[in-house]
Amino acid sequence: AQSVTQLGSHVSVSEGALVLLRCNYSSSVPPYLFWYVQYPNQGLQLLLKYTTGATLVKGINGFEAEFKKSETSFHLTKPSAHMSDAAEYFCAVRGPSGSARQLTFGSGTQLTVLP
Amino acid sequence: DTAVSQTPKYLVTQMGNDKSIKCEQNLGHDTMYWYKQDSKKFLKIMFSYNNKELIINETVPNRFSPKSPDKAHLNLHINSLELGDSAVYFCASSQDPASYYEQYFGPGTRLTVT
Numbered sequence: 001a002q003s004v005t006q007l008g009s010h011v012s013v014s015e016g017a018l019v020l021l022r023c024n025y026s027s028s029v030p031p032y033l034f035w036y037v038q039y040p041n042q043g044l045q046l047l048l049k050y051t052t053g054a055t056l057v058k059g060i061n062g063f064e065a066e067f068k069k070s071e072t073s074f075h076l077t078k079p080s081a082h083m084s085d086a087a088e089y090f091c092a093v094r095g096p097s098g099s100a101r102q103l104t105f106g107s108g109t110q111l112t113v114l115p
Numbered sequence: 116d117t118a119v120s121q122t123p124k125y126l127v128t129q130m131g132n133d134k135s136i137k138c139e140q141n142l143g144h145d146t147m148y149w150y151k152q153d154s155k156k157f158l159k160i161m162f163s164y165n166n167k168e169l170i171i172n173e174t175v176p177n178r179f180s181p182k183s184p185d186k187a188h189l190n191l192h193i194n195s196l197e198l199g200d201s202a203v204y205f206c207a208s209s210q211d212p213a214s215y216y217e218q219y220f221g222p223g224t225r226l227t228v229t
Contacts, residue, residue: 042222043220044205046217046218049217051214051215094215095214097214101212101213102171103148103218105157105158107157
């Protein structure tokens with residue numbers, strides 16, 4: 001079985017400050033990891049994903065995440081927050097085959113950007 | 116050109132009624148999904164179809180029945196609606212079931228059962 005834990009259901013940062021959203025996963029097989037963003041009353045949009053290869057992954061809107069196997073983490077960062085980054089962020093994990101292939105989401109982190 | 120579309124966007128109905136939500140994707144993808152997002156924004160897979168065949172069927176009441184007339188469509192029919200069915204339902208698609216392919220989500224259907 002696989003699971004995702006997002007530390008902090010609500011994170012507030014000032015505009016221009018560093019954004020750090022934490023994600024830890026549990027998986028018995030090499031995972032594929034994803035970050036999605038959900039703006040109010042909208043569907044989910046992929047920010048970035050890690051499958052294989054380089055552990056530092058760059059995504060859209062200036063976000064990036066680093067896969068750290070030893071820490072079972074996939075934290076999302078952005079150097080400078082913008083007001084438009086305010087949204088709900090979901091970390092998700094998939095295993096490579098079988099029942100682990102289903103996408104398992106964390107509980108989400110609501111990011112608030114203060115002016 | 117919406118990639119994954121759902122209708123209706125909002126659905127308000129009474130307990131005991133039967134309703135359907137439609138989903139269409141124009142991405143040429145082989146695999147489609149239904150997710151349920153509860154009031155705490157927790158997302159959970161309900162069903163997955165690949166080329167019109169069911170490949171994932173999570174523990175969902177029998178009142179929920181997905182139907183895939185072709186690989187571009189995956190509809191969700193719900194019988195005898197209950198208060199607990201109130202949620203946002205998201206349709207998604209991916210190129211195929213392989214895990215490294217990202218899923219593209221529709222805008223969601225907010226179902227309210229009164």
